[in-house]
Amino acid sequence: MAKTNENYALFLDFDGTLVDIVERPDAVTVDPALPKVLTDLEDRLGGALAIISGRPIAFLDGHFAPHEFDIAGLHGLEQRIAGRLSMCDPDEHPALRDMVARLKQIVADKEGILIEDKGCSVAIHWRLAPHEKDFALATAHAAIEALGNDYRVQHGKAVAEILPSAAGKGKVIERFLHESPYRERRPIFIGDDLTDENGFKTVNAHGGLSIRIGAGETIAKVRLGTPAELRHCLAAWATDGSLPFNEDDC
Ligand SMILES: [Mg+2]
Incomplete structure (x- = not known):
């Protein structure tokens, strides 16, 4: 039976984290291997994997169709957990x-x-x-x-x-952590930008693991160089079930 990691809840930013930043925001592309890596990880985590982005959910879903991940869009103004969608009007x-x-x-x-x-x-x-x-x-x-x-x-x-003002990645991660299957797990949040620092603060307060992609001042505990490096780590985790982040690299 596949090794499971049901003590973790994984939260992932999208732009600059899972995918490379491009000059025009609508021109972003997803590595063809990524959707399967994420669905395999979602299985290992017993469903506790969510994408937390400033993009609208509809835009993000378009890059992972037909699969629908748990997700927060617009910095948490929209969210979907286990198919239950709440949208901003x-x-x-x-x-x-x-x-x-x-x-x-x-x-x-x-x-x-x-x-x-x-x-x-x-x-x-x-x-x-x-x-x-x-x-x-x-x-x-x-x-x-x-x-x-x-x-x-x-x-x-x-x-x-x-x-x-009510929107923020820290707040939405907090909401997810009150819901099954995220509840009572160690949160991991991976992001790359100022907007993610708010999420790092929340996971640090929960004794979780915060990971920043790329340069810049941060309160994250671990730093990785690039989205490609992260994708490599996530693929390794999906394959062998061992958490690839050792507080400094993978
Ligand atoms: Mg980002």
Whole structure:
């Protein structure tokens, strides 16, 4: 019988963690071997594997179809555990909807700045126009000034995202840890960006294992170099059932 790892709950960020970051966020690709690695790991973990991303669930599902993982999208504004889906309704965010329209006008003549409308949040990307970073950040902060306390800015790699204050990866991981099969397990969260630090804080508080991909200041306990390195570790774990993270490498 396959070795199981039913004392762990595994939470995985998507961009920059499972997949490489690309210049245009809609051009991301999933390594062809990854879906099977993740479904094998999900079996080993007795189902306690979830993807925790800032992307919408619909976008993430499209990369893993027909399989549907447990998942949190939009930094936890959407989630699905064991097929039970709760979604965010953009109609409940009329001020944000107005702001998305305004942002599109504001950046209309700014080549390389992309507005990614996610319904209940909006991301301003400047990866294609690094010289516009200050403008993009100022635009995001002006938007938050106008929206008030119900929204905040989440900084990331060449992106600033405006999202409801209630959203955050730490909070959603906490919610998963109250649900079967995640409950009473040692959480592992793997991420690559500022938005993931909030998740690292939660798993550290639970005595879990936090793993940061790539450079940057972090409270994570373990660091890995690249998404490719992580995929290698996950494939090894799926194959032999031994946790591949030894607090420093694999
Ligand atoms: Mg990421």
